Amino acid sequence: MLIIPECEIADLMTREVAFDAVEKVFAAMASGDAYNFPVVREAIGHEDALYGFKGGFDRAGLTLGLKAGGYWPNNLEKRGLINHQSTVFLFDPDTGKPSAMVGGNLLTALRTAAASSVSIKHLARKDAKVIGMIGAGHQAAFQLRAALEQRVFEKVIGWNYHPEMLPNIEKVANDAGVAFGAVELNGMAEADVIISITSAFAPSLMADHVAPGTHVACMGTDTKGKQEVEAALLAKASVFTDEVAQSITIGEAQHAVAQGLIAESDVAQLGAVINGTNPGRISDDQITLFDGTGVGLQDLAVAASVVDLAVQKGIAIKVDF
Amino acid sequence: MLIIPECEIADLMTREVAFDAVEKVFAAMASGDAYNFPVVREAIGHEDALYGFKGGFDRAGLTLGLKAGGYWPNNLEKRGLINHQSTVFLFDPDTGKPSAMVGGNLLTALRTAAASSVSIKHLARKDAKVIGMIGAGHQAAFQLRAALEQRVFEKVIGWNYHPEMLPNIEKVANDAGVAFGAVELNGMAEADVIISITSAFAPSLMADHVAPGTHVACMGTDTKGKQEVEAALLAKASVFTDEVAQSITIGEAQHAVAQGLIAESDVAQLGAVINGTNPGRISDDQITLFDGTGVGLQDLAVAASVVDLAVQKGIAIKVDF
Numbered sequence: 001m002l003i004i005p006e007c008e009i010a011d012l013m014t015r016e017v018a019f020d021a022v023e024k025v026f027a028a029m030a031s032g033d034a035y036n037f038p039v040v041r042e043a044i045g046h047e048d049a050l051y052g053f054k055g056g057f058d059r060a061g062l063t064l065g066l067k068a069g070g071y072w073p074n075n076l077e078k079r080g081l082i083n084h085q086s087t088v089f090l091f092d093p094d095t096g097k098p099s100a101m102v103g104g105n106l107l108t109a110l111r112t113a114a115a116s117s118v119s120i121k122h123l124a125r126k127d128a129k130v131i132g133m134i135g136a137g138h139q140a141a142f143q144l145r146a147a148l149e150q151r152v153f154e155k156v157i158g159w160n161y162h163p164e165m166l167p168n169i170e171k172v173a174n175d176a177g178v179a180f181g182a183v184e185l186n187g188m189a190e191a192d193v194i195i196s197i198t199s200a201f202a203p204s205l206m207a208d209h210v211a212p213g214t215h216v217a218c219m220g221t222d223t224k225g226k227q228e229v230e231a232a233l234l235a236k237a238s239v240f241t242d243e244v245a246q247s248i249t250i251g252e253a254q255h256a257v258a259q260g261l262i263a264e265s266d267v268a269q270l271g272a273v274i275n276g277t278n279p280g281r282i283s284d285d286q287i288t289l290f291d292g293t294g295v296g297l298q299d300l301a302v303a304a305s306v307v308d309l310a311v312q313k314g315i316a317i318k319v320d321f
Numbered sequence: 322m323l324i325i326p327e328c329e330i331a332d333l334m335t336r337e338v339a340f341d342a343v344e345k346v347f348a349a350m351a352s353g354d355a356y357n358f359p360v361v362r363e364a365i366g367h368e369d370a371l372y373g374f375k376g377g378f379d380r381a382g383l384t385l386g387l388k389a390g391g392y393w394p395n396n397l398e399k400r401g402l403i404n405h406q407s408t409v410f411l412f413d414p415d416t417g418k419p420s421a422m423v424g425g426n427l428l429t430a431l432r433t434a435a436a437s438s439v440s441i442k443h444l445a446r447k448d449a450k451v452i453g454m455i456g457a458g459h460q461a462a463f464q465l466r467a468a469l470e471q472r473v474f475e476k477v478i479g480w481n482y483h484p485e486m487l488p489n490i491e492k493v494a495n496d497a498g499v500a501f502g503a504v505e506l507n508g509m510a511e512a513d514v515i516i517s518i519t520s521a522f523a524p525s526l527m528a529d530h531v532a533p534g535t536h537v538a539c540m541g542t543d544t545k546g547k548q549e550v551e552a553a554l555l556a557k558a559s560v561f562t563d564e565v566a567q568s569i570t571i572g573e574a575q576h577a578v579a580q581g582l583i584a585e586s587d588v589a590q591l592g593a594v595i596n597g598t599n600p601g602r603i604s605d606d607q608i609t610l611f612d613g614t615g616v617g618l619q620d621l622a623v624a625a626s627v628v629d630l631a632v633q634k635g636i637a638i639k640v641d642f
Binding site: 047 | 361383387412439
């Protein structure tokens with residue numbers, strides 16, 4: 001039984017490894033080699049916390065386990081701890097014995113950033129030059145940092161409901177040597193790639209803010225009622241997702257499906273594009289949209305990778321269990 | 322973050338501590354202070370394994386977490402490991418950080434035995450003298466050992482589909498200084514308390530095998546389709562359970578409810594008897610029946626107790642996480 005504490009993850013894990021792990025597990029999901037279990041998510045009635053489990057099994061990678069944890073909204077103010085707290089537990093699929101326990105906080109940020117990056121690699125135009133960010137919080141910096149590695153971007157444009165937070169992403173752009181400009185939402189028409197990463201319950205990005213040929217990654221909607229983009233945008237776009245069942249119930253596609261603008265069959269797995277069984281983008285005018293809902297298998301995949309790295313570097317704590 | 326490996330549990334945990342933990346959490350469930358989360362249970366398509374999570378939160382005991390694991394049917398033959406493998410993970414309900422990881426194999430046996438014992442304490446006649454066992458496998462020994470401490474039993478009678486296994490429970494009886502006799506099923510009419518602990522899919526114990534005044538604890542049925550006792554017995558009995566929702570869907574009561582012999586409202590929580598809000602047994606002629614389905618909160622309760630014991634004895638492994 002190996003333990004990789006949260007404090008070791010930053011030195012061990014790289015964006016490249018997270019990208020490869022997420023790309024591979026999306027492919028395994030689409031080929032039927034990997035599946036997610038039903039998600040448990042409970043408002044426990046203590047500290048206003050949301051707590052639950054996201055589990056899954058990847059037969060190809062032989063990765064079995066769960067991420068447990070959730071959202072403790074008072075952590076930062078009361079205790080100086082981050083509000084999102086999670087831990088990944090891996091099990092040996094041959095025996096059912098626990099094999100590893102891995103800090104899941106930074107990994108969650110990295111795997112979420114990797115998901116939009118994988119979508120950009122496979123769905124954005126090769127000549128994409130301008131990337132637009134809707135949202136400028138903590139996670140937005142992760143998304144942008146990873147996205148900038150996928151194309152030769154020349155400019156980052158950003159919009160946030162609270163404009164005073166835009167320096168968060170401006171810094172990421174500048175660190176990568178890319179110009180940054182704040183825009184109004186209709187200024188997003190300049191973008192070739194747009195990532196939205198907010199926790200909004202009403203759309204910010206409207207269909208007419210998005211130019212033909214753009215790839216949009218909606219990364220913030222993971223709950224019934226949340227919404228980042230106008231439902232009409234999904235009707236205009238080719239829609240892809242990590243997991244169709246989540247996309248149409250708790251993801252961005254929930255609204256377009258509920259309004260009858262698209263059907264479940266209009267939502268394709270990004271993994272199928274990775275596997276080559278779905279053509280993905282077929283024209284330079286097409287709008288592609290990735291609905292990233294977040295699945296347990298992503299967490300297991302990055303945790304399994306970090307265990308390998310920790311073993312290689314002699315950092316994993318071994319416990320007889 | 323504390324770790325209590327499986328190998329330490331036998332020396333740390335006692336039947337008394339398990340009993341107290343289970344009695345207390347049944348009471349907390351009935352008073353609304355504790356609740357179980359939806360159960361995840363998956364046939365993962367590898368090694369014929371069943372794997373899943375049973376979680377819950379006890380606001381009174383401030384115990385939050387889950388048991389993860391399942392059933393690996395090839396473990397013993399292929400690897401010399403036991404087939405049931407589980408691990409309990411506890412979390413700090415104030416912060417969402419993991420607080421303990423505890424081996425769950427022996428604990429599962431002890432908490433299941435504690436459940437029928439708690440039912441005997443609160444529902445069997447005080448003058449019960451004869452205890453009957455249906456089933457004589459590994460778990461039956463745990464059930465009997467714990468049950469013998471609840472009344473001054475003078476005799477154990479036993480029946481098993483494979484009679485050659487009866488020495489398993491005869492030994493437990495003899496170790497406690499109590500006489501043992503093998504019986505046919507109709508011989509169970511002599512018993513004042515009956516525990517059934519099998520994995521049968523058809524009833525063994527029929528309604529006319531059970532004398533007035535008997536307390537029956539059905540401990541084996543935890544899945545749709547399993548059945549240990551005739552549905553008509555539940556119609557004759559006052560029925561109690563750990564969790565009503567499980568009792569009527571995957572527990573022994575599923576059949577009597579499906580056949581319209583009893584209604585959901587006929588099934589009471591054992592915790593309500595512990596709390597004094599349900600009178601429990603009200604006559605010496607009444608048949609009482611406990612439908613023990615097994616809930617995650619039992620696992621969390623015994624794990625939390627073992628953590629306390631391990632800390633007291635300096636055995637818990639501390640890991641900075």
